[in-house]
Amino acid sequence: MADTQTPHYQNTEGYHEIEIPVKKFKCIGANSPHDHPHIYLDMGKKDSIVCPYCSTLYKYNGHLDKHQTIPPNCIVE
Numbered sequence: 001m002a003d004t005q006t007p008h009y010q011n012t013e014g015y016h017e018i019e020i021p022v023k024k025f026k027c028i029g030a031n032s033p034h035d036h037p038h039i040y041l042d043m044g045k046k047d048s049i050v051c052p053y054c055s056t057l058y059k060y061n062g063h064l065d066k067h068q069t070i071p072p073n074c075i076v077e
Contacts, residue, residue, distance in 0.1 A: 006040065008076035009058070009069065017057040018074045021064035027051040028076060 007022055012030040023043040029036035029051075036053040043049045047060045061070065069075055 007066070008038070009074050010035070010076050011054055011056045011074060013071070013074075015056065015071055015074070017059055019059045019061040019064065019070040020074075021061060021066055021068060023060050025058070027054065027056065027058070029054045031076075 006024065006026050007020070008026045008028055009018065009020060010028050010031050011018060012034070014030075024040070026038055026040050027036075028038045039051065039053060041049050041051060041058065043058070043060055048057060050057050064070070067075060067077070
């Protein structure tokens with residue numbers, strides 16, 4: 001999968017969990033310069049995954065638009 005097609009998510013606000021509309025994505029931690037190593041995560045058959053760097057719990061929500069997150073503004077565009 002090309003890097004430009006993989007959504008990137010950030011957690012600059014330090015939320016415990018973020019709902020996202022995809023199961024394969026890249027977590028960057030907080031916005032630069034406070035980001036962590038950018039890591040690809042894949043939920044597989046599960047509906048959630050924890051980032052091993054920032055401990056953000058990402059939960060799959062199939063009702064969200066591709067640019068939406070709960071809480072809002074966690075996608076990197």
